[in-house]
Structure formats: C-alpha cells, structure tokens
Amino acid sequence: MSASAMAYSDRSGLVGRLGRDGLIQIILIANTFIMLAPIVLMIFSAFKTNPQIFQTPFALPDFTNLSNIAKIWTETNFLRYLINSAIVTGTSLLLILTLGTMAAYAIARYQFTGSGFVLMFFVAGLTLPLKLAIIPLFVLMRDLGVLNTQAALVIIYVAMGLPTTVFIMTGFIRTLPNELEDAARMDGASEARIMWSIMLPLVRPAMVIAGIQNVVPIWNDFFFPLIFIQSDHLKTLPQGLTTFMGEYTTDWGVLFAGLTLSAAPIILIYIILSRQFINGMTAGAVK
Amino acid sequence: MAQLSLRGIRKRFKALEVLHGIDLEISHGELIVFVGPSGCGKSTLLRLIAGLDPISDGDFLLNGRRMNDVAPSRRGIAMVFQSYALYPHMDVYENMAFGARLMGLTKAEVEARIADAARMLRLEPLMQRKPRELSGGQRQRVAIGRALVRKPELLLLDEPLSNLDAALRSDVRLEIAKLHRDIGGTTIYVTHDQVEAMTLADRIVVMNQGRIEQFGTPRELYETPANTFVATFIGSPRMALLPVTRDGSQLGLAGSGAVDAGMQIAGDERELTLGVRPDGLILRPANAATGLAAKVVYTEYLGDNAYVYARLSEGTLVSIRCSPDTRPAPEEDVRIDLVPGKAHVFNRTSGERLPA
Numbered sequence: 001m002s003a004s005a006m007a008y009s010d011r012s013g014l015v016g017r018l019g020r021d022g023l024i025q026i027i028l029i030a031n032t033f034i035m036l037a038p039i040v041l042m043i044f045s046a047f048k049t050n051p052q053i054f055q056t057p058f059a060l061p062d063f064t065n066l067s068n069i070a071k072i073w074t075e076t077n078f079l080r081y082l083i084n085s086a087i088v089t090g091t092s093l094l095l096i097l098t099l100g101t102m103a104a105y106a107i108a109r110y111q112f113t114g115s116g117f118v119l120m121f122f123v124a125g126l127t128l129p130l131k132l133a134i135i136p137l138f139v140l141m142r143d144l145g146v147l148n149t150q151a152a153l154v155i156i157y158v159a160m161g162l163p164t165t166v167f168i169m170t171g172f173i174r175t176l177p178n179e180l181e182d183a184a185r186m187d188g189a190s191e192a193r194i195m196w197s198i199m200l201p202l203v204r205p206a207m208v209i210a211g212i213q214n215v216v217p218i219w220n221d222f223f224f225p226l227i228f229i230q231s232d233h234l235k236t237l238p239q240g241l242t243t244f245m246g247e248y249t250t251d252w253g254v255l256f257a258g259l260t261l262s263a264a265p266i267i268l269i270y271i272i273l274s275r276q277f278i279n280g281m282t283a284g285a286v287k
Numbered sequence: 288m289a290q291l292s293l294r295g296i297r298k299r300f301k302a303l304e305v306l307h308g309i310d311l312e313i314s315h316g317e318l319i320v321f322v323g324p325s326g327c328g329k330s331t332l333l334r335l336i337a338g339l340d341p342i343s344d345g346d347f348l349l350n351g352r353r354m355n356d357v358a359p360s361r362r363g364i365a366m367v368f369q370s371y372a373l374y375p376h377m378d379v380y381e382n383m384a385f386g387a388r389l390m391g392l393t394k395a396e397v398e399a400r401i402a403d404a405a406r407m408l409r410l411e412p413l414m415q416r417k418p419r420e421l422s423g424g425q426r427q428r429v430a431i432g433r434a435l436v437r438k439p440e441l442l443l444l445d446e447p448l449s450n451l452d453a454a455l456r457s458d459v460r461l462e463i464a465k466l467h468r469d470i471g472g473t474t475i476y477v478t479h480d481q482v483e484a485m486t487l488a489d490r491i492v493v494m495n496q497g498r499i500e501q502f503g504t505p506r507e508l509y510e511t512p513a514n515t516f517v518a519t520f521i522g523s524p525r526m527a528l529l530p531v532t533r534d535g536s537q538l539g540l541a542g543s544g545a546v547d548a549g550m551q552i553a554g555d556e557r558e559l560t561l562g563v564r565p566d567g568l569i570l571r572p573a574n575a576a577t578g579l580a581a582k583v584v585y586t587e588y589l590g591d592n593a594y595v596y597a598r599l600s601e602g603t604l605v606s607i608r609c610s611p612d613t614r615p616a617p618e619e620d621v622r623i624d625l626v627p628g629k630a631h632v633f634n635r636t637s638g639e640r641l642p643a
Binding site: 177179180182183184185186187188189193197198201202 | 334337339358359360361364365366368369370372373374375376385386389390433437
C-alpha cells in the first residue's frame, strides 16, 4: 500500500472508507437505474394496452397478456423485417470487418510510400456527415440502379463503418510485436497465413470492439432505409415498425412490443460479446 | 551440415549504411558468437543471415549455395528471438507444431519431432500450457524447442539470455552449450555480454560500428587482441590503455616514470599505447627501483583474489590483480610493474596491435 493511501485510511478510518465506497456505490446504482429504466419501461409497455400505458405507465403489467406480440406477428411482416435487418446488418458487418481489417493490416504492417496518406484518407471519412450528402447519395444510388434494394443500404453502411474500423484496427495491429511476424516467416508461413493464423486471433478483441461499434447504429438506423427502401418486403425493423405510428393514432403497446423484439437480438449479442469487449478495452492497459 | 560464407555483406537502411562489408567464413559444427556494443550491427547481420531483411550488397552462401534471394523458411535456418516471440494464442504443442506442419511433414513425423524436442528440453509436462502460463526460463525452452523441431542446419540465437534473471542465465548458458554439442549443427549466437561470448564460443566475432574488429577463438581475442577496441571489450575488469613513449625497451609514462616492456616491439614509432590487464601487472612498494608511480584509489576483495584500483600520475585508472593478503590501503603510494610477456602494445593513432 502506498504512503498516501495509508495516511488516508489512518486519518479517516473505517467510517471514511465506508462513506467513500458507499458514495461510489450510490452513484453506480443510480447510474444503473437511469440506464435500465427506459429498457424496463419499454418491456413493461409491450404487455399493456394504450390506455394502460397512459394511466399507469410504471405499473407492473400482466405478463400473460401477449396480445401486442400476437398483433405484431399477425398484422405485420415482423419476421420479414427482422430477416431484412439481419441480412443488411450481417452483410455490412462482414464487409466492414473483412475490408477494414485487411486495410488496417496493410497500413499497420507493411511499409510503403503513402501509407500515412491512405490512413488519413480513411480517417477523413470520420469527419463527413453522410446525412448532409443525402441528395447526391440518392442520385448516385439511382444512377447505380440500386435504389430500393438492400445493396444501397449495405454500400452506405460499409462506407460509414470503415473509417472507425480502420482507425481502431490499425492502432491495435501496430501494437502487435514484429518478432511474432518474423517468427512465423521463419516457420515458413506465407503472408496470408501470417495474417490468418497469427495476427487475426490476436486482434479478435479489437474486431469485437469495431463490430459492436458498428452493429448498434446499423441495426437501429431509421434514416437511410426510409430514403432508399420503398417496397414493404425490403424494409428493415425500425422502418417497418413505423406502421404502428399513424398520423392521428399510434398503437403504443404494439410499437413497444416491436421495439422490445427488435432490441432483443442486439442486447443478446452485446451480452455474449461483452466479455471479449471488456477484455479488448483493457488489453492495452495491463500489458 | 552448414558451412557459411559471407562475402562483402553490406546493409543500408535508406541512405544510412549500418554494415560496411562483412567477410566471414564459418565451418560446420562451430558455435559462433557475435559480440559487440549495442548498435554495432550484430543483430542486423543475424537478420540478414536469417533472411528477414534483404542484403543490400555482397553474397551470403550456405553450403556453397547463394542464399541472398531464398525465402527464410527455405534456408534451413531456425531462429530463437530475443523476446521468444511465442504465438500467444497457441499452447506449447501448437507453437512447436506450427512450423513443422508448414514444412509438409507427415503427421507422424511432426509428432515424433515434437516428442524428441520436448524430451530434450524437458517440456513434456508443459505441452498443453499457453505461453502466458510459463515462466521466463520455460518460454525460453519452448522457443528453442520450436526452432529444433524444424531440424535446422543452422540455429540462430538473438540475445537468448537477456530476459532471464542472473541465476537462470548461467544454467541456460550451459544448456545451450550442451544442446549445441548434442545437435551437432552450426550455431550463431548474438550477445552484448563478453562473458557469455567467452564461455560459450568456439570462435567469437567482435563487431563495432558495422565492421568486424576481430574473428578468433576466445583465447586469441584475450591474448592477442587485434586492436584497442577488442582489447578493452574482452576481459573484465577491462584493460587499461596508457599513452607511453618508447625509449629503447623502456616505455615511459609522463610523470610516472618508465617500465621495461620485456619484449621486442616492432616498428619505430615512439608514441605508443600500452595495454595492461589486471593479471599483467604486479604491485611493488613505493620505494622500489622500477615501476610506474601510482596512488591506490580503492580495493575490491573477491575471496580468492583482490583487485586494486590505482591512479597513475597522468590520471589513468588501472586495475591490478593481487593476493587478498597483500592488499594495500587506499591513498597508499605504490609502484606498478609489468609482468614480462603480458603487455600489449598498440599503434597510438590507428589502435592496431604491434606484433611482438
């Protein structure tokens, strides 16, 4: 224990320690409450009718009342939207991680003229507000003939996701020791095998970070599907759920049920990956 | 079988030349140590031999075959890295199997080789462990094992002991020497520690600023150093260099008197550099007729002998080995004389050794 810590506990004693730790606990608990409350309310409201939501918004609902969820299944293309969202998000993520990691690997591991410029080129993408360019984008997609297809969304999401991914991955790949690569080269591994068998397993935490960074905004995106997708059978979840938001009436219960179902996959993925995610965030700090 | 020829090897990084023409012939079965201060180019030379960096100029031949443009894995060379460079996500077995599988060996052959290496290096109980679960010495053995599995003709070791603590270092040093004899191949070992070099090597390459200063057996380097750099680099405590003026066989040192060289010195320059090691000097009392006048600064007691550090009147600090019983006290005036035949004489300007 350091001298200052000793002095601190000597002066304040047990009460001081309890007070400080207690305060931290209170702040953390309050924070947890603030973070979780909207999610809990969303789940509660998914089991309520419109009047119930407005009369007793915080009351425990009757969890056996599955009418909202049934309505989602029967009256909308929920499953279709879910599959569309999965296709668009999955394809985008796959492309972002594959292209981003390969680009970052080349920038970080090979010395070539202009590597700094290429990295700057990617990072410059971070500063571009894509939504401001929506009209040129629309014209571009029209000329490419991909309006009203999922390809339009994938192209935009990949462009959106690459800057951060390349940035995160380049930084991480640079921290891997050169001697590992040399050792693999002595062992007779080709460049592709060095990347695949040696480097990729080591950058997995960074890929998880980049993945989560991208999956949430893509899954939840409402704006680009609204612009580029017209056919109902191509709509993604956030867009599809607006069916329940009428100009004059909105069926909040059904909307919340849809939101709950739509958020569930992301929350699950996050929980499954969170261990890797946290490992990745602290990897640089402890080594 | 591995017989190496390096002919006029140069290495440039952009405009900066770090190796200025290295010529070296190494025969089969030798344990060669590259030694030199940091930045002398010894690790760079090792990387050129391994094929990890391209050779800018000159030829590297292995068993008579030019290797300049051959891929590292096809040179029949294995390397142990300073940081060991074990693959962190693979266990010990996988670390050793990775290279062997890439050689296109059969599964049985891979397993047999790994079993051999594991037995030789006592790694059997560790095969399922990840590198982070191993101690420094164990990692070191795995790194060597990974190299051995490839059955290299030439084994390269880059400062393999620098990450180990002092107690482990001498153990591993012995093990490496034994391993080299057991395998019977050629080994090149890089270190900045002259003690490691002296104890391990069949022959030592002393390097400085991208050049070879001397190539020879430890004994040759110690007894007949080619120049003042090798003379002061090899041996501990290091050799003292004194600027002396020749007068017949007498070597005079400004303000301290003169000593008899006790040998013939070639050439006719008057200004020379006299090199003396602690075991080449003897202490005489202050009123002795011969010897250089000096004042004792401090003494080191080492049990079986002692070192006396004395300052000559022109300012050079010399160390003298003496019996622990006859140790003088600090501040005492003494005279220092040469042991016949143990003096080294160098050209003052070039630093080259003058033949006796």
